[in-house]
Amino acid sequence: MPNATMKKLIGVGSVSEQKSLLKLLTKLGCVEVTQANEEIVGEAVDTEREYDEATLKLAKIEFADRFIRDEKTFLKTLNKTKGKNKEEKLDCSPEKAKLGPKPEVEFEKFSDARSWEHSVFAGLATLEEYNSEIIKLKAESSKLANRLEQLLIYSNINMKLSEFHSTKFATVMLGTIPQGKKALLQMLVDAFPSVVIEEVGERGDIAIGLICLNDVAEELTAKLTELEFAVCAADTSDVPANLISDIKIRQREIIYRREEITKTVCDQFMTVDFLSNIAMLRDFYSVELQKVNAMRNMKQIKSTFLFEAWVPTVSAEAVDNKLEQSPLTLAYILRDIEEGECPPTLCLNNSIVTPYQDVTNMFNVPSYAEINPNPFVAFFFILFFGVMISDFGYGVIMTLGSLIVLAIKKPRKNEMSLVKILVAGGISTMCWGIAFGGYFGIDTAIIEAAGIPYWFSPVNDPIKMLALSLGLGIMQMMTGIAVNAYALFKQHKPLDAIFGCFSWYALVIGLAMFALGGSIAGIKYTGIALLAAGLLGLMAAGALHKRGIKKVGGAFGNLYSLVNFFSDLLSYTRLFGLGLATGVIALVFNQIGMVMLDINIVIGVIMTPLILIVGHTFNIGINTLGAYVHNSRLQFVEFFGKFYEGGGYLFAPLGSTMTNYNFTLESAPNLIDVPKEKKGKKGKKDKNDTSADEIAIVPFA
Numbered sequence: 001m002p003n004a005t006m007k008k009l010i011g012v013g014s015v016s017e018q019k020s021l022l023k024l025l026t027k028l029g030c031v032e033v034t035q036a037n038e039e040i041v042g043e044a045v046d047t048e049r050e051y052d053e054a055t056l057k058l059a060k061i062e063f064a065d066r067f068i069r070d071e072k073t074f075l076k077t078l079n080k081t082k083g084k085n086k087e088e089k090l091d092c093s094p095e096k097a098k099l100g101p102k103p104e105v106e107f108e109k110f111s112d113a114r115s116w117e118h119s120v121f122a123g124l125a126t127l128e129e130y131n132s133e134i135i136k137l138k139a140e141s142s143k144l145a146n147r148l149e150q151l152l153i154y155s156n157i158n159m160k161l162s163e164f165h166s167t168k169f170a171t172v173m174l175g176t177i178p179q180g181k182k183a184l185l186q187m188l189v190d191a192f193p194s195v196v197i198e199e200v201g202e203r204g205d206i207a208i209g210l211i212c213l214n215d216v217a218e219e220l221t222a223k224l225t226e227l228e229f230a231v232c233a234a235d236t237s238d239v240p241a242n243l244i245s246d247i248k249i250r251q252r253e254i255i256y257r258r259e260e261i262t263k264t265v266c267d268q269f270m271t272v273d274f275l276s277n278i279a280m281l282r283d284f285y286s287v288e289l290q291k292v293n294a295m296r297n298m299k300q301i302k303s304t305f306l307f308e309a310w311v312p313t314v315s316a317e318a319v320d321n322k323l324e325q326s327p328l329t330l331a332y333i334l335r336d337i338e339e340g341e342c343p344p345t346l347c348l349n350n351s352i353v354t355p356y357q358d359v360t361n362m363f364n365v366p367s368y369a370e371i372n373p374n375p376f377v378a379f380f381f382i383l384f385f386g387v388m389i390s391d392f393g394y395g396v397i398m399t400l401g402s403l404i405v406l407a408i409k410k411p412r413k414n415e416m417s418l419v420k421i422l423v424a425g426g427i428s429t430m431c432w433g434i435a436f437g438g439y440f441g442i443d444t445a446i447i448e449a450a451g452i453p454y455w456f457s458p459v460n461d462p463i464k465m466l467a468l469s470l471g472l473g474i475m476q477m478m479t480g481i482a483v484n485a486y487a488l489f490k491q492h493k494p495l496d497a498i499f500g501c502f503s504w505y506a507l508v509i510g511l512a513m514f515a516l517g518g519s520i521a522g523i524k525y526t527g528i529a530l531l532a533a534g535l536l537g538l539m540a541a542g543a544l545h546k547r548g549i550k551k552v553g554g555a556f557g558n559l560y561s562l563v564n565f566f567s568d569l570l571s572y573t574r575l576f577g578l579g580l581a582t583g584v585i586a587l588v589f590n591q592i593g594m595v596m597l598d599i600n601i602v603i604g605v606i607m608t609p610l611i612l613i614v615g616h617t618f619n620i621g622i623n624t625l626g627a628y629v630h631n632s633r634l635q636f637v638e639f640f641g642k643f644y645e646g647g648g649y650l651f652a653p654l655g656s657t658m659t660n661y662n663f664t665l666e667s668a669p670n671l672i673d674v675p676k677e678k679k680g681k682k683g684k685k686d687k688n689d690t691s692a693d694e695i696a697i698v699p700f701a
Contacts, residue, residue: 003372004651006343007316009309011323011332018045018298018305022291024326026654027107029663030315032344033294033654036308042299047292054289057121061282064124067131068275071265078259101410104664105280113284120277123269130261141254148247150234153203155244161236164209171217173224174232176205181227188223195220207232279660286657294654310343310651343368346651352424353378355417363636364646371487373644377635380476381421384634386428387472388578388627390458391438391586394620395429398422412662425627436579440616441586458576459583466576473572473638474508477565480642481505487643495544503537504565506530535559568638574630582623589615 009031013021025031036042153176154161164174177185185208189197194213201207208229212220234240268274299306311319316334323332337343345366347357356378360366366373389395402422409416433439437447437454444457458465485501488494510530517523542558543551593611597604640646655663 003366003368003370004346004348005313006310006337006346006368006651007313007334008337008341008343009311009319009332009334010307011309011330012304012306013328013330015300015303015305017328017330018295019291021307021328021330022294022654023111024322024328025294025309026111026287026291027663028315028319028322028653029655030653031309031311031319032652033297033307033309035297036299036306040299040306042301042306045295045298045300045305047295050288050292050295054285054292058282058285058289060121060124060128061278061285063131064127064269064278065282067127068265068269071262072270075262075266075270078262102412102415102660102662103276105661107663110280110284110661110663113281116277117281117284120274120281123274127265127269130265134258134261137254137258141251144247144251144254147234148244148251150232151240151244151247153201153205153207154232154234154240156201157240160239161232161234164232164236166214169214170211171214171220172209172211173229174200174207174209175224176207176230176232177224177227178205182206184227188220188227191223192216192220205230283658283660286659287655290652290654290657312346312651314348344651345370345648347372347374349374349378351413354413355420355424356381357414358417359421359632359635361650362632363640364644365648365650366644366646367648370645370648371483371643373483373640376479376483376639378424380479380639381631381635382424382428383472384575384631385421385425385627386430386432387469387575388630389425389429389582389620389623390432390436390579391440391582392430392433393438393440394582394616394623395426395431395433397426397620398429398624399426402426421628422624425624432579436583438583438586441583441588441590441619443587443590457583458580459587462576462580465579466573469572469575469579470569472575473569473634476572476634476639477568477642478505478508480639480644484643496541499537499544500541503534503541505534506537507534507562510534538562568641571634571638574634578623578626578630581626582619585619585623586616589619 011021022033025033154174161174164172166172179202185197185206189195192212194216195210196212197208197210199206200209210220234243237243294307297307311334320334323330345368347366349357349372353374356374359381360374360377386395399422402419405419406416406423409419411419435455437444437452437457439447439452444454444460447454456464481501481504485497488497488501507530510527510533513523513527514531515527517527538558538561539555542554542556544554546554589612592615593604593608596607596611
């Protein structure tokens with residue numbers, strides 16, 4: 001399955017029809033507007049107003065989304081505090097609307113979002129007011145909590161704190177000392193017999209009040225500093241008990257108002273309709289922002305504009321027909337790629353391979369002219385995933401769980417890739433589980449007694465598991481080298497392919513024959529000959545394209561790749577490690593459950609099912625995560641290192657930034673679902689054949 005070939009669309013139109021053209025291209029969903037030729041004299045299109053509008057409205061929508069999610073969290077906390085009183089609980093569950101497939105919308109309704117957005121943005125303005133009020137309430141609540149903390153230690157004082165003040169002849173102080181300084185306080189009392197000191201409260205620290213003559217005040221203050229004395233900073237306008245009562249009343253008012261805001265938000269904004277409108281507007285303005293960026297790529301010359309775009313060859317005829325039928329005064333051409341141009345990458349993969357595009361793209365996007373690596377990634381990812389988990393029961397759970405999610409969500413071909421990966425991985429896990437006799441970690445002795453056949457058990461025969469892991473590693477690495485050879489032949493570099501790629505086959509086959517030949521001299525000597533031929537081939541590959549003495553350095557330097565090869569091969573022991581770990585952990589949880597039954601039958605009957613459910617759930621989760629991560633690592637480093645270059649960029653047609661909605665298939669079927677390009681003679685189009693016209697959709701919506 002090669003990458004989709006591209007055609008260049010170049011057009012000139014009237015500035016007054018620029019936005020109409022962008023709307024049409026968005027509806028087609030298979031046109032990516034690119035930077036216009038820099039050599040063409042013209043001005044950049046002024047898009048500052050449109051850009052500011054789109055970014056501002058997107059920011060408001062993002063704020064509303066965060067605010068509503070925060071209120072949902074607060075609502076859950078609030079309902080928990082209500083206890084078992086169902087009447088007091090708030091029932092707002094818009095999440096139910098998320099069940100089922102991603103919602104679809106007619107393109108015209110989507111494009112007409114500005115006609116109804118005013119009511120939504122009025123609601124967003126209200127949410128901003130609520131948010132501002134909540135911020136103020138939180139600030140006030142924090143201040144009240146600080147004041148309350150300061151006052152509680154003085155709650156036993158039945159007089160206004162303002163009455164604790166110095167006179168003409170005496171100094172009066174009120175404050176606190178740390179609990180650990182209490183013993184030193186008595187020493188202070190003994191040192192200053194004329195000073196009156198009294199404990200007036202205790203709450204962590206100790207509150208004290210003291211009075212002394214002014215002539216010893218300075219010395220006393222110095223001693224108090226050593227005791228870490230902190231002067232009372234509390235409100236002194238009233239009796240502490242009254243102030244505490246007022247603060248608690250205000251705190252209750254704040255809590256009530258905070259709950260009242262949440263109830264209002266729940267009633268008015270946590271509804272399916274409002275959340276759906278927000279989601280649609282987010283898609284609408286993300287597409288509008290994409291249009292603005294497309295306009296920035298255009299050149300404007302007086303009342304006309306020039307644009308360039310990429311169109312997949314499979315969609316070129318449909319685009320041509322739509323543009324020709326449109327009422328726009330547009331002059332355009334569709335041509336093949338010219339030398340020096342760098343088109344975007346669009347991989348046309350089948351339904352099985354498509355989810356693994358996300359795995360490849362995490363590492364790097366394939367370049368346009370590069371071989372599509374996704375079919376190879378899909379094959380080995382599925383194969384290795386099963387080896388790493390290798391338990392039939394776990395595979396059944398993963399497969400059924402993922403299929404149920406897909407049945408509910410009904411995603412399009414390019415959506416929910418991770419869940420689809422788990423389906424294929426679960427099937428592979430079931431197959432390898434049967435091969436390894438893995439059934440929820442049950443001892444293989446029980447499996448044999450039940451008459452269930454299996455190949456071998458990784459737990460009982462780890463050496464064979466290690467050999468299998470290395471064998472699978474060699475298979476993947478040699479596949480990568482073969483793909484590299486094919487690419488070199490396509491680039492008209494046969495010597496690089498012969499010496500740089502086929503030499504590895506000679507080395508690996510020769511090493512296998514030498515190691516396994518035993519006493520058979522013919523096989524052994526043939527292996528030695530292949531080893532020598534492989535080494536000489538690698539040296540020749542290193543000397544290619546070099547001159548003079550550099551040929552010698554390149555020849556011997558290329559032998560260092562042998563170290564890298566065997567280093568990469570050892571990385572495949574992670575298949576052995578994870579495959580063994582899954583079985584061992586499952587076996588341990590089973591044994592713990594059996595021990596509980598042996599200790600006490602009553603406790604065992606209760607605890608064993610719980611241990612098994614929790615233990616196996618943990619084992620599935622942690623090893624599924626490990627299988628995904630380590631599997632990806634094997635693709636990125638050991639496999640891609642043999643042939644993959646990357647460096648491309650994904651085809652992103654107008655409309656591809658939609659994340660919450662899809663356009664209805666009736667108006668725009670999915671580009672990804674079209675068959676791969678066919679080679680043949682160009683003939684007249686059958687009137688009843690609408691396949692070309694139907695290739696007009698946002699492929700990644």
